[in-house]
Amino acid sequence: MEYGLFGLLILALDLYAIYQTLTSPASTAAKIVWTLAILLLPVVGLIAWLIFGPRGAARTV
Known part of the structure; x- marks a missing residue:
């Protein structure tokens, strides 16, 4: 049951x-x-996006 909730x-x-990526000002x-x-590597892609991903206009300052 826990794995289902984690998924x-x-x-x-x-x-x-x-x-957030698709609505960002990135190219x-x-x-x-x-x-x-994110689609091909759900967990690793999510972590990479959190660390290195495109930021919104409010976060770039």
Whole structure:
């Protein structure tokens, strides 16, 4: 049962990361690369996105 909840949590966080990536001011190529990384490597891609991913306008200052 715990693994099912963990999977749902990762899915929700991945969807959030993909949404944030697609609505960011990053270039189209960067959006494609980040989206593919998150889709192909859900846990590693999410962690990489949290650390290195494109930031919104509010975070760039």
